Amino acid sequence: MSRWFRHYAGMMRDDKLVRAALKSKQSIERVVWVWGAVLESAAELDTDGRYEVDSAEIAHFLRCKPAAIEAVLAALQELGRIDGEAVTAWGRRQFKSDRSNDRVTAHRQRVKQGGNVTGNVTPAIPERDGNSPETETETETEVPLANANGASADPDTEFWTTAKAYLSKAGVRNPGAVVGAWIRDHGKSETATALTRAQLERAVEPIPFVQGCFRSNIPKPPAVPI
Secondary structure, eight states: OOOOOOOOGGGGGGGGHHHHHHHHHHOHHHHHHHHHHHHHHHHHHHSBBBHHHHHHHHHHTTTSHHHHHHHHHHHHTTTTEEEEEEETTHHHOOOOGHHHHHHHHHHHHHHHTTOOOOOOOOOEEEETTTOOSOTOOOOOOOOBOOOTTTOOOOOOHHHHHHHHHHHHHHTTEEEEEEHHHHHHOOOOOHHHHHHHHHHHHSSSHHHHHHHHHHHSOOOOOOOOOO
């Protein structure tokens, strides 16, 4: 049975999904599809983030080999998006208040206990087989996952570290200055997107490749927030 779940704002530009694409050597589109399938399964099972996905079935939908899907799941595991067979921090993203049945049950329990409850408990308008979130004003701020030392991840620091390491490995001198100049001339999002393309497409000479991305009108992957 279908039901609503929270699709967190910024998912399509999630830097960890971009990094999962790099680690698994799969396209960003494929990673986002797999991540969406994981979230949908967790919502349908509704057991504290546990999910069940079939790599062969997903591979059939995406016209690829099951090994490619396994690589994506392994990357999501390594980056902390999933832990074993459960979505990490599922309870932080999904609130029980989203479910009208829970609200009605709580209301009836208060009445049974003799509480003076006023007003009506009205479930949200149903969509398909599920209920939409309690109010449209409820929002969620994505909380960075803790790293191995328990400190919150800093996307800006991770970006600079990854970008400089990539350019240094390619033999670029003073990579920090190069990245800084690109950001100054083209912005952080465009720079991150161009660097991501260079890594995904295994550019032999990253500087000309990135500069070509800035000039090109070829559709690019979603920009990465920095």
